Amino acid sequence: MSEPIPEAAYRILDDVNFAHVVTILADGMPQTTPVWIHREEGIPFFNTAKGRVKHANLVRDPRVAFSVVDHANPYVYLQVRGHAEMIDDPDNAGIEALSQKYLGTPYPHLREGEERVTVRIVPTDVVWWDPNAR
Numbered sequence: 001m002s003e004p005i006p007e008a009a010y011r012i013l014d015d016v017n018f019a020h021v022v023t024i025l026a027d028g029m030p031q032t033t034p035v036w037i038h039r040e041e042g043i044p045f046f047n048t049a050k051g052r053v054k055h056a057n058l059v060r061d062p063r064v065a066f067s068v069v070d071h072a073n074p075y076v077y078l079q080v081r082g083h084a085e086m087i088d089d090p091d092n093a094g095i096e097a098l099s100q101k102y103l104g105t106p107y108p109h110l111r112e113g114e115e116r117v118t119v120r121i122v123p124t125d126v127v128w129w130d131p132n133a134r
Contacts, residue, residue, distance in 0.1 A: 023057035
């Protein structure tokens with residue numbers, strides 16, 4: 001069952017805030033990675049290359065979590081737990097869109113032969129905290 005992210009939280013997903021994504025290693029330990037994040041129709045997503053640790057973890061176990069804080073006010077944050085849906089990105093449109101958002105340029109780190117995937121995070125548990133909204 002999906003839990004929606006409050007519309008008030010969209011602003012920190014739409015801004016250039018970094019998220020920390022947590023996946024589960026084969027031995028059950030958590031693994032965390034900072035990523036660029038955005039949303040489409042209320043669903044957060046990031047992009048990664050096939051074969052990276054987080055990709056391998058999500059292939060094996062799609063449970064995922066992330067947190068993101070507002071760079072302008074780190075007391076404002078969003079935490080989401082859910083499951084990953086991976087979508088192949090053969091033309092690299094996902095990573096290019098994120099690079100334009102965060103760098104304002106084409107993605108500078110693409111490696112020849114690299115296969116990219118967009119990872120949508122379908123939320124099952126959402127915590128949104130903005131002390132100024134109370």
